[in-house]
Amino acid sequence: MKVIQNLLPLAVFTSALVIPDEQITKQLILQKQDSRTFFNELQDGVEDVWMGVEEAFKGTAAIADKEFEKAVNAVSDTANRAKAVFESHLTMEKWDIQEWLDSTVDNIQHGEFDNRPDEKPHRGHHKPSNKTVYELIAGSKYTTILAKLINEYPDLVETLNSTAANYTIFAPTDKAFKKLPKHTKKPSKELIKKVLTYHISQDIYTTGRILASHTIPTALQEDSLGGEAQRLRVSLGLRGISINFFSRIIASNFLGANGVIHAVDSVIFPPPTALQIVKLFPTEFSTFQLGLTKTGLFEKFAESYHEGGTFFVPSNFAFRKLGVKINAFLFSKYGEKYLKALLKYHIVANQTLYSDAFYKAKVADGEAINALDEVDVEDIPRGFFHIDLPTLLHDKSLSIDVTRYGGFISMKINGYNNVAVQDGISKDGVIHTVSSVLIPPKTPSEAQYAGEELSLRDFKARFDAYVEEL
Structure with a gap:
């Protein structure tokens, strides 16, 4: 067995970036894939089903990495040729949503989850099934692996059978599990449940509502978000609707007595921390990461206790816009305090602002302390x-x-300053990529920095008051 030196977790980014978290990547050892598929190695037991989950990311890492670079590069002035594609992926502004709905999403299957989810669903509307979402999954020949895994957790079975609430299930088909290469080590039962829970939302998200959303809350409660729901990222592209970019919805709106099921073609994994994500993409964020490391902020923030956060991360292109003189000063021993102040201005701790949801800061008893109490954290x-x-x-x-x-x-x-790439889902918050470095005004009444060229003197003047206190 040849071990690849660097672990390659699954990178997901179109208008978002979602990759497996550290707990998962620590269990990963990537190896050469032999001619046998994961599906060929499946046995009857659940343990065999998950024999290869730790290599789930090998097949898609390279593709997702390219898509992330494409998304970020498209916002730079030097990537105008990709502008049309970027806009259609990130904002849907260039899409005729109704036409797309009529031609694709209108082909909805209501009722029994027994049509081929790996093919384009045929037209027609049927009455919702009186079966629960669990019964639909358990009774479908296309989700037998998922059903086996759910059956290992009686509380999940009870939840998905309950009619006390409505659920949305992003159900990986058997072919989705087939993408997981064979491996010899089985993940912990706790980890498997975490992955399964990440496919469930405790609310109804039909296709129409998905299209109007950028993120979707799941049943996975994340301690690093203060116990709030970890979220999924929705994107609309040429292949239709994708979840966390790589997992495509291939059949939608199977309505049951207590929710709706969407079949997806890839298993979805929870993300790592924001700082880990930054570190994984040196071609886009190496300047920001270098600054965090040089000033000690990377280690300090990684070790600090925080419940969520919002990270406005400038791309390498954003730093280049500052010019050679300012960059040379920032990364010199004379400019380190200014660099530290600049980077701190890009990080919000304990408050997580997605483009369509807001998790407020909390006090010790768990109550939100943000002044905007009228704002629902979920919307x-x-x-x-x-x-x-x-x-x-x-x-x-x-x-x-x-x-x-x-x-x-x-x-x-x-x-x-526009957020160029919204909603990079992370374990402990959200990343928004900005194409201009954020710089405060010298005085409250002064105009904000909008990406224009600055002299070194003007740049320093904007931070002098803060540097003196560092």
């Missing part, structure tokens, strides 16, 4: 939404404006 209202988020820079706040109309959502920082 940012349609239309216009404003919030000021305190950063690590002496609580210096970022002014965030979110404009939301259906599936189109735009985010602006300090009135001028």
